[in-house]
Amino acid sequence: MSARTRSVLATVWRQVPFFVWLVALWMLLWGQFTALALVTGIAVAVFATRVFRLPPVELSxxxxxxxxxxxxxxxxxxxxxxxxxxxxxSVAPRHPGTAIIAVQMRTDDDLIMTHVAVTASLIPGSLLIDSDREQRVLYVHVIGVRTDADVEAQRRDISRWEARIVRALGSRAQVDAVRGVIS
Structure with missing residues (x-):
């Protein structure tokens, strides 16, 4: 087997988890886990990966x-x-304060940053509104903050989510980068 063939196979193998995720996402969107949903999911995943060429994401x-x-x-x-x-x-007599906070990521990985952004957005009370890929900063809208201490607590919470995700899925170097964050 030539070096070029091995390189192509390695690239394809690294993309298999994302391809499987696209098929699973398709099936989840339709709410069906049938043979037809699997076949159409594969067709959509092939179409999406061929038409929308994205740079390969390296998993740890x-x-x-x-x-x-x-x-x-x-x-x-x-x-x-x-x-x-x-x-x-929503029923309390006092209106909860809101804020837009910037959270500096400790790791330099697009996939980890995406996981943190999605996690923060899925938890009620916070929503990702922007991200700065170059500076590795997430901007999150949060409710229930009144003081600077509340803002810092929210920032720490998101940093802890990054640490949890890195501990579960990150590389050794990424784990070292978030080691000081208490989960």
């Missing part, structure tokens, strides 16, 4: 099952807590 190749479970449990807890908090704020 490392998944820590323990930290992945910790992330999932803490994420589910944050969903419940966030929903209850937002529900309380």
């Amino acid at each position: 190749g490392r998944v820590n099952p323990w930290w992945l479970v910790v992330f999932i449990v803490e994420f589910l807890w944050a969903l419940v807590r966030g929903a209850l908090t937002v529900a309380w704020q």
Whole structure:
């Protein structure tokens, strides 16, 4: 096998997880896990990956099952807590304060930044409004803040989400970069 063939196969192999994710996303969007949804999902994934050429995303190749479970449990807890908090704020007599905060990412990885942005947006009470890829900054709109201490607490929470995601999916160098963040 030639070096060029090995290189092409390695590139294709690295893209398999994203291809599988596109097919799964298609099936989730349709709410069907049938053979027809699988076939149409594959067709859409092939079309999307051929028409919309994106640069290949390099995975770290490392998944820590323990930290992945910790992330999932803490994420589910944050969903419940966030929903209850937002529900309380909607009926509370005092109007909750809002803020747009900038959160500096510690890692230099587009995939990790995307995971953090999606996680922050899925938790009720916060929403990603912009990201600066070059500076590695996420801008997040949050509710329920009244003081500078509340803003800093929200910023720390998002930094903790980055640390959790990196511990679950990041490379060794990324784990070292977030080591000081308490989860």
